Amino acid sequence: MAEARSLRSGPGRLLVAVYAVFAVSACFRASFQLVTELGRAPLAYLLSAFAAAVYVVATVALARSTPRSRSVAITAVSVELAGVLVVGTVSVLMPAAFPDATVWSVFGRGYGFVPLVLPVLGLWWLLGRRRGPSD
Amino acid sequence: MIDVVAWVLVAACLALALWGVVGAVRAARPAGPQLLGMAVLEVALLVQAVVAGVRLVGGADVPSTGTVVAYLVVSVIVLPAGALWGIADRSRWGNGVIAVSCLTAAVLVVRLVQVWGG
Numbered sequence: 001m002a003e004a005r006s007l008r009s010g011p012g013r014l015l016v017a018v019y020a021v022f023a024v025s026a027c028f029r030a031s032f033q034l035v036t037e038l039g040r041a042p043l044a045y046l047l048s049a050f051a052a053a054v055y056v057v058a059t060v061a062l063a064r065s066t067p068r069s070r071s072v073a074i075t076a077v078s079v080e081l082a083g084v085l086v087v088g089t090v091s092v093l094m095p096a097a098f099p100d101a102t103v104w105s106v107f108g109r110g111y112g113f114v115p116l117v118l119p120v121l122g123l124w125w126l127l128g129r130r131r132g133p134s135d
Numbered sequence: 136m137i138d139v140v141a142w143v144l145v146a147a148c149l150a151l152a153l154w155g156v157v158g159a160v161r162a163a164r165p166a167g168p169q170l171l172g173m174a175v176l177e178v179a180l181l182v183q184a185v186v187a188g189v190r191l192v193g194g195a196d197v198p199s200t201g202t203v204v205a206y207l208v209v210s211v212i213v214l215p216a217g218a219l220w221g222i223a224d225r226s227r228w229g230n231g232v233i234a235v236s237c238l239t240a241a242v243l244v245v246r247l248v249q250v251w252g253g
Contacts, residue, residue: 013224014231017217021239028205036201 007065019059026052081119148241155234
């Protein structure tokens, strides 16, 4: 069963843990923003919700560690990397577009820039794993 | 929040996180005393959550009750979840998971103090 576990063992186990933390915190953040004050900054809050969904999908896909979930995880982590780069750049160039922060604002500065590093590590881990016989 | 108690909790979380990092660097699996420390810390976090919950029900004045409740709930889940996920891996990475969960608990308690104080 070593191949079936491969994505979530070793460094993958640590990645799943960090992704889970971000999935939970992004979900809470997004739901509070959406429930309490959607009208104030709809773009930022919908982006928060989108980021939360991406983190949840990435966490579950990494933790499931099946051949199909590997593809899902690669897609989710790629979307995450694109998201943090685009939102990070836009939030630096046009701060007015984001009156309230999302998890990806200024490349994740509010979260110690972990949101910027995480997808890079995720892709390194996902793409660095060779497909095993049952992978 | 009782600030002094909260900061003691933060210090304990950080100490256990450091223990996890040291273990990971030394390529060790999570050790018994380490897990015992996490269990003691978990009890303290549970007590904090119950005390805070009682004060909330009693009408404590906090700017955002929902946020406080969310932090309290996650603060009692993060250590057991991290320990279970971490010890299942027979390598240094299990200690990495434990370090992340302890660090997350520390951040949660700090945020809790900030949110509670407004």
